[in-house]
Amino acid sequence: MAAGSAATLLAAVACAVLVLLAPAVSGDAATLESVPDLVKAMYVNIESFPCVRLLNLSGEIGCSNPGHGLVIAPIVRFKNSDDQLAQPSAVLLPLDQMPAFFLRVSNDPELYHKVAGVLVESNGDKLLELSPDRKFPQEDFAPYSNVSHDWNPSGSGIMWNRYDFPVFLLSEESTQTLRKIADKNEKSSNGYQANVAEFDLVMQTTKAETNGSESCLKEQSCLPLGGQSVWASLPPMSNASAEHQKPIIMVVASQDSASFFRDRSLGADSPISGLIALLTAVDALSHLHDLGKLKKQLVFAAFDGEAWGYLGSRKFLQELDEGDDSVNGINSSMIEQVLEIGSVGKGISQGDTLFYAHASRNSSISKKILDGLQSGSDSLGSDNVKVKPAASSNPGVPPSSLMSFMRKNTSTSGVVLEDFDSQFSNRFYHSHLDSPGKLTVHRCAHLSHQR
Template structure:
């Protein structure tokens, strides 16, 4: 009888415990509204500083308040009573002045959400950003790692530099219109008017994006190394890094003559303040597209069987990590000095380069500007290239300008000029004294910034690519190209579709059967343990130019181990057009700063890039209703009363336990 009663009691207890747990979860779900938190501002560090954002370990909580102008912000800072606040800003309010005001008053405001309510074009028009610009970069990007000083008239005049400052509060960006609407309705219903806010329940937001790293790269890496001595080591940060990608017209030989290689270069990366949001349309993508179209064009007008008869060669190079003190290009120069570029067999050096042409922010306007260090840069190859290129584009109505400035804009060529002031290179840019891109290194630098839907951009890039290809043809053959081939604007459109609109595009689908994300590429370099998706896809695309299929190899495993002749590599392509193992001159080189491979390197030295990215575990945004101060006091008192009451009852039962439990035992024995 006693045993049955015990089982019955246990069953009832377990039933109620499980019921209470399920009920608890439902209450929690009703209390909090989870908001998609895919795009936090995160922490990056270099040898002397940290930039970006972080929350406290358990998140920052504040009363939601929409700020539409400076007057709202000042009123909140001076008269707000329900501190701390989380403020919601529109892009026109997302300025250095506003963020600095918040930084100086983090006891009153401890978090920011940037609301993107509409398409970028709608936001630009509504906030008048076409006039004021929206670029968080420095006015002179990479100012401390360039070979020339910044000009009096800065390259990026609209730069606010908020990308390069450390903020002690979290910042998130929100795109979803329904979420923004719910946040505003919650604010309007519970938080207005702003007087006597502590007397009622308030709409509240929690932002969680705690970053593990602190101080600078040197400190963060030292802490990581020290933690390896523990049973459970903790990583605090990772070096930034990825891969450079290259393709050559013919194989690079071990015995390359001096001044026989022309390098056509562009950067493969961009950046912004927010995770996974570096669209880089005009900052990066138009130059990549022009380079790729030129590479394809030269492979068609000068196929391998003809190119191998000439001593000169062309190498197309895409550098990664250039937004962070030229990580990729500085590594190439370092490897050249160590006789390790692009590999141990070829050993290409600076003396082998006879011409270096870099593409930078190619614009849809019919204007091209030459930037070069005139004091030293007067080689025959440079002069011939400028003459041919200029004559070709002039026929198409382009305005060709040679910059009179002694400064070179932010570009990979700086890494080479620091090693050799007489390096034979120049930059072909879509701007002269200042960037035309008003959204440089921002989330706004998307398809709208290059007028993606206009035919002007594809026609302009096609003509530039054709002229560039014809000029390179002359470098290799020492003769003029008289053919009728041109770069097709339709091919440019396909490239732009891949590099600006969505990676799930026709060209990439022809090369791989892997699932491709249906969104614009993210051009942020990320950490050295990860190869960016756009890096991999670009290498596949380059491998399709002038490559030959290896018919004897029928599967990917055999392709990966196939030994090609020197200067080539075997690559498996399997898409809806290419299918098989191909021999190609394309390959990767490391885009990791020499600072992280040189033993004992002083990370506070400015010689090489020392950028790292903080590790973090969880990002989260939650909105909920916080009770009034009076209600919190009542709940606190009631909770303490119930605790004391339960303690007294428990104590009373324990004191008289011999009466209750002894009688029960006696009754059981009697029965």
């Protein structure tokens, strides 16, 4: 099932970070026998990961150069997010200062115009939280009115702003290199002006001179997000008419994440832990016989582009309405229940593996799903896996693909299985720090056994 969409797009970027070293005049100059030798002596390639420009029908977010030319500026290291800049500079920024700095830049025009670019250090081992998404991610798609709930208390929202300067995340090795260069600049700042910018930074990205996705697609200067959603059924479905079909239980998960730095969107907990659990369950069920005797038809789907406006799930529903060949065999009127597996990599409490079931509405169907999950957890015995209903004080289901189904049909019965109750347990939601090292794989396996 192709679930691409032109609603949100990724601007094409070609990125490079170079450090320009002011060449010293010495006897070594005689060894420079060609222009490539000179370039090699003057520039050092810096390994980095870009913040890119994203576009939709109404505007832009993300990062890009203000024009087509190179950005050249001296490197200045910020010790604190409230440091000042005396001249246009490339800011070397500690990772723990990132949210405060970008929030400040967005509200301080004078500082904004002095930022030629930002290099974010990679050292994040000691950080307790970092989430560039909003406190209520994708609140515009919520099927309920209370969007003031902080599902993501660590969220700063900085990834949804527009920055007309390049931003890169440095590798650990590059971080050390740039620190030394910035320190040398700082020490030489009291000398003659000719020596102040002894090291300069060159950062280059392409900029599409467009105001939205429609024009950049015509100019072929951007690429669409999403487009790789997939679905399958157990047992395989026929093209029978609706009256001869079984009620459908859809089991879904997201397959992509987001980040301030697109090439570092790992999403180990959100959402990959849920995708792993879904795939493990599908594999286990595929080895069972007599699935055709089940009273319900199982359909599994992994949606792509969910981090950007639920592109995959909304496109899936659109294709169902249009009777597209990509969803041939599925009748939307037969979808009885949606079970979504969300973030499940941190489900632990006082030694037990604990998950929460967030129901879309109090229906007998949702109750049956919850009862089934609880029965499955009890069957594991010594593994101490528990499933509890989410708090009734929650405004509704958390940010999830289920929201797309509920906005399409408010009477949709669905359950989202998560490792949190009222707030995300993942303090690095949609951050490059949402990495596998912060998860315990056996929790995903425990969950899949309950399917």
